[in-house]
Every structure is written in C-alpha cells, then in structure tokens.
Amino acid sequence: MQEDHSGKKFVGGRWMDEQTFKRILMNKERIPDPMRYKKEAMHYRRAGKSGLKLPEVSLGLWHNFGSVDNFEVMRDMIFTAFDNGICHFDLANNYGPRGGSAEENFGRILRESFSSYRDEMCISTKAGFGMWKGPYGDGGSKKYLTASLDQSLSRLGLDYVDIFYHHRPAPETPIEETCYTLHRLVEQGKALYIGISNYDRAQTEAAVEVFRELKTPFILNQSCYNLLDRRVEEDGLKRYAEEQGFGLIVYSPLAQGLLTDKYLHGIPEDSRIRKSFTLKEEKLTPSLQNKLEALRAVARERGQTLPELALSWVLKDRAVASVIIGASSSEQILENIRVNPLFTEEELARIEEICKAE
Numbered sequence: 001m002q003e004d005h006s007g008k009k010f011v012g013g014r015w016m017d018e019q020t021f022k023r024i025l026m027n028k029e030r031i032p033d034p035m036r037y038k039k040e041a042m043h044y045r046r047a048g049k050s051g052l053k054l055p056e057v058s059l060g061l062w063h064n065f066g067s068v069d070n071f072e073v074m075r076d077m078i079f080t081a082f083d084n085g086i087c088h089f090d091l092a093n094n095y096g097p098r099g100g101s102a103e104e105n106f107g108r109i110l111r112e113s114f115s116s117y118r119d120e121m122c123i124s125t126k127a128g129f130g131m132w133k134g135p136y137g138d139g140g141s142k143k144y145l146t147a148s149l150d151q152s153l154s155r156l157g158l159d160y161v162d163i164f165y166h167h168r169p170a171p172e173t174p175i176e177e178t179c180y181t182l183h184r185l186v187e188q189g190k191a192l193y194i195g196i197s198n199y200d201r202a203q204t205e206a207a208v209e210v211f212r213e214l215k216t217p218f219i220l221n222q223s224c225y226n227l228l229d230r231r232v233e234e235d236g237l238k239r240y241a242e243e244q245g246f247g248l249i250v251y252s253p254l255a256q257g258l259l260t261d262k263y264l265h266g267i268p269e270d271s272r273i274r275k276s277f278t279l280k281e282e283k284l285t286p287s288l289q290n291k292l293e294a295l296r297a298v299a300r301e302r303g304q305t306l307p308e309l310a311l312s313w314v315l316k317d318r319a320v321a322s323v324i325i326g327a328s329s330s331e332q333i334l335e336n337i338r339v340n341p342l343f344t345e346e347e348l349a350r351i352e353e354i355c356k357a358e
C-alpha cells in the first residue's frame with residue numbers, strides 16, 4: 001500500500017487519512033470499487049451548456065432513505081451506485097419520512113464511508129414543499145429558502161451543495177424574490193449551481209429571464225418525464241430547454257416502478273403501491289397492463305428489460321442531462337444502469353403507437 005509524507009494512504013483508488021483508514025479496517029467497512037470509472041457502464045453528460053457533468057443515471061433519495069427504512073440497505077445502495085459510476089445523488093429537505101431524515105441518513109453515510117470522496121460527488125437538495133410549521137416553512141420566500149438550505153447543510157454535514165433547487169413554483173412569491181435568493185445562496189458559497197423543479201414552460205421562462213439578468217448559474221429544470229407522462233413535451237418545456245441551453249433532469253423515469261416488472265403478477269407487499277401514498281393502486285388499469293406488455297415486447301427485441309427500455313427512451317434526447325432513478329435495493333440499481341439511448345425510427349414509432357393507444 002502506498003503512503004505519502006503526511007501519512008495518507010492510497011486505498012480503493014483514493015488517498016485517505018489515517019483516521020478513515022483505521023475505521024475502515026476496524027469496521028471491516030466496505031470501500032468504493034477502484035474500478036468504478038473503468039467499467040465503461042456509465043456515461044456522463046453536461047448539464048445544459050454548463051461545465052457540470054452528470055451521470056446519465058443519477059440516484060434519488062425520495063423513498064427508502066427515511067428514518068423508517070433500513071440503514072444498512074441504504075448504505076449498500078449508495079455504495080452500489082457509486083461503484084457503478086453514479087456520482088450524483090438527489091435529495092430534498094422534506095425527503096423521508098420523517099421529513100429531513102433522508103438528508104440525515106445520507107449525511108451519516110457520507111461521514112462514515114465517503115468522507116474523502118466528497119469531490120467525486122454531485123449532491124443536490126431542494127426546498128419548496130411544506131417543511132416546518134408556520135408561514136416560513138413553505139413556498140419560495142427568501143426567509144424560507146435561506147433557512148431551509150442552512151438546515152439541509154447541517155443535516156448533510158456539508159459546507160455546500162452542488163445544486164440547490166426551488167422544488168416547486170410558489171405563485172404567492174414574486175419570481176424575482178425566489179430567483180434572487182437562489183442567486184445569493186450561490187454568492188454565499190452554499191450552492192454551486194441552481195435548478196428549478198416542477199416549473200412548466202411559462203414558469204421556467206419567467207425564471208430564466210431573471211436568472212439571465214443576474215447571471216445566475218441556473219443549469220437544470222427537474223421535471224417528471226417518462227413513457228407514460230409527456231407533459232414536458234406537450235407544453236414545450238423540453239424544446240425550450242434545448243433552445244436555451246439548460247438541462248432537463250428527469251425524475252420518476254420509471255413512473256415510480258410501473259415501468260418495470262414489479263407489478264407483472266399482482267402487487268407485492270414490498271412495493272411502493274403498498275408502502276407509500278405517492279403511487280396509487282388505481283393506476284394499474286387493464287389498459288396500462290396492455291401497454292406494459294407491448295413495451296416489454298419492444299424491449300425484448302432490443303435485448304433489454306422494460307426498465308432499461310424506459311430509461312434509454314428518456315435519455316434519447318440530448319436535452320436530458322440525466323435520469324434520476326429511485327430504488328429500494330442494490331439489485332434494482334444494477335438493473336437500471338444498462339442504458340442504450342440509440343433507437344431506430346421504427347422502434348420510436350412503435351413505442352409512440354403503444355403509448356398513445358387507449
């Protein structure tokens with residue numbers, strides 16, 4: 001093992017201090033795979049015209065990282081992701097449940113297992129949904145966003161996040177106030193880049209105007225997009241992102257698990273439909289099941305699984321900087337990283353026909 005003059009040791013492809021090394025030895029702790037960038041599994045794309053590169057597949061911590069979930073499974077998922085080139089982790093102040101606990105758990109994993117890998121990670125968080133009681137714990141005001149990012153940094157144990165998002169439009173707050181606050185947070189060094197989330201095209205246009213004036217490093221709009229949800233196509237947001245040079249970063253690319261084989265034979269007890277209120281059983285209609293079956297056939301012909309097809313399809317557009325997947329196990333992450341965003345015209349036409357059928 002190599003050692004430098006200050007006692008730092010070269011382990012798992014990284015230099016680490018004595019304390020980290022001892023802990024790893026003592027806890028028989030796993031260390032990141034030194035081959036993580038050499039597996040050629042992951043490709044990286046620029047977020048719009050910015051210099052920030054993101055893995056085509058990012059990992060989101062909305063579900064399965066809360067105080068109600070198993071900590072060792074979380075740690076395992078972060079290792080699996082990182083070992084396979086997923087270096088972008090997406091959080092929000094309210095992720096849990098309990099709100100805030102996903103940031104706490106991720107912060108603990110960072111501290112215990114990845115303290116010397118911070119610069120290899122892109123970490124994002126958000127504020128915009130209700131987080132604490134009273135008039136200052138929700139919305140888009142300077143008061144709320146400033147306090148919330150401070151709280152997030154404290155839970156994460158970080159000095160800064162790489163991307164800070166306004167999580168949803170707040171019509172009661174002037175857009176200038178929200179955008180200026182985000183801009184100031186960058187100037188204060190608490191965030192490197194800015195994003196907005198769940199803003200439609202018109203709302204994005206209004207924000208872009210202010211960001212342009214301020215020269216804010218606004219680089220991403222985080223929106224829902226998948227084979228079954230086409231709102232970013234319908235309102236022109238995807239085209240606008242391309243024209244303006246910011247990236248679309250896509251959430252729920254698997255429609256919360258519908259675009260997988262999870263519900264092929266009924267509703268498993270360990271599924272999101274059973275465990276959470278964010279995905280309703282009513283979604284699983286016979287018409288959807290028919291679509292999924294037809295999409296599975298296209299996937300098979302391409303030598304893919306349904307989730308691989310669904311993720312590849314979202315990534316076919318250059319405006320898309322990354323897809324943020326969720327996972328409840330490392331196995332799901334491993335199944336979701338084999339993307340191939342090249343499609344023939346015929347495949348695309350068939351997919352459209354299937355998705356548009358009643």
Ligand SMILES: NC(=O)c1ccc[n+]([C@@H]2O[C@H](COP(=O)([O-])OP(=O)(O)OC[C@H]3O[C@@H](n4cnc5c(N)ncnc54)[C@H](OP(=O)(O)O)[C@@H]3O)[C@@H](O)[C@H]2O)c1
Binds near residue numbers: 091197198257273
């Ligand atoms: N900005 C926003 O407003 C917003 C909103 C939503 C999400 N997000 C971000 O986007 C991230 C991803 O969202 P999402 O979790 O809805 O994404 P998703 O990838 O569409 O759904 C993930 C869920 O699908 C199931 N799944 C994934 N891979 C599978 C596989 N290979 N086989 C079978 N089932 C599989 C798992 O559910 P089971 O638990 O059933 O196994 C998993 O938790 C979030 O964590 C968050 O970071 C942002």
